[in-house]
Amino acid sequence: MNRQQMIKTVESLNNLPTLPMVAMEMNRMLQDIETPIERLVVVLERDQATVVKILRLVNSSFFGFRNRVTNLRHAVTLLGYGTVQNAVVTVSVIDTLKLKNELKGFNISGFWSHAIGVAVMCRHLAECTRLAPAEEAFTAGLLHDIGKVVLINVFPDLFKRIMEEIKANRTTFYMAERQLGSWPHTRIGSHLARRWMLPETLEKSIQYHHGTTGPAETLSMVSLVRVADTLVNIMDDRAGYRLDADTLPAAIRDPMVNALKNSADWFPAVKEEMATATDFFKQG
Incomplete structure (x- = not known):
């Protein structure tokens, strides 16, 4: 060929x-800095598996926050829109690209x-x-x-x-x-x-x-x-x-x-x- x-x-x-729908929607939303944080949280909460992974990421050594973060809204506030977008893409891609x-x-x-x-x-x-x-x-x-x-x-x-x-x-x-x-x-x-x-x-x-x-x-x-x-x-x-x-x-x-x-x-x-x-x- x-x-x-x-x-x-x-x-x-x-x-x-294909990325999960929540990741695709987050990509669209996070490219608009005017998107309200409450709307982001609502969309993310539709996929609890992604929420768990983002909270694991926030509490990992990558970010080094002293206090444990257990609330998604708090995580989004701490990380900022750009980092949240990258976190969503990261955990979604690793799940999505499985070998057939x-x-x-x-x-x-x-x-x-x-x-x-x-x-x-x-x-x-x-x-x-x-x-x-x-x-x-x-x-x-x-x-x-x-x-x-x-x-x-x-x-x-x-x-x-x-x-x-x-x-x-x-x-x-x-x-x-x-x-x-x-x-x-x-x-x-x-x-x-x-x-x-x-x-x-x-x-x-x-x-x-x-x-x-x-x-x-x-x-x-x-x-x-x-x-x-x-x-x-x-x-x-x-x-x-x-x-x-x-x-x-x-x-x-x-x-x-x-x-x-x-x-x-x-x-x-x-x-x-x-x-x-x-x-x-x-x-x-």
Whole structure:
């Protein structure tokens, strides 16, 4: 199947993974800062499973509030609309993207470990560089490879060929896709993000995280995800990855290089946070 056939297949699919209705409605509402908090709480309370997960998240080490938060309205007030949106998306995506197909050589647990590791790294880099809101950076990092899950479920034979190409030539997943002429996971993931009505910043960070370009208004987030993804892949000793700061946009290069210069100081703590976050989110 060639690239054009893949595009037509993905765009015509009616059975792509869908976020819960509460997450879709929250996405719409939280992009309007005029939305009353009472209305947000009413919508969220329709899905008690999501409420429980948000309260777990609020009371986790990620936020470090001294007093336990047991009330949803209080949680929304403490976190703010942007963080609540990202929390809803985060817990919904992990629940939604389940594998329908089991493929030899692909470990879904490893996939989520990588995604959460990139999310934690992305949030840390955002905090160091001030290039983007930290919690939005976490969500962007978490979502960057969602196209791979669609690829496995819809094009399992192609996915196997990509994995074989990676092993044979010690290359990256994205470069193997290009070698085989397939529609890349970045574009498939971007298509899914549009279906889910996610904010443009998240959609573009999925689409462009393997490139050196992107829309000017989302370039900071795209660059954060790209660097975080590269660093985590290098940490995991995956072949084909190297960080070249010279390819970063000029306005982003200096703060990113400054953050990376001090990596020996912050890396152990970030690595520990990755392990904590992986345990937390895999608990469901």
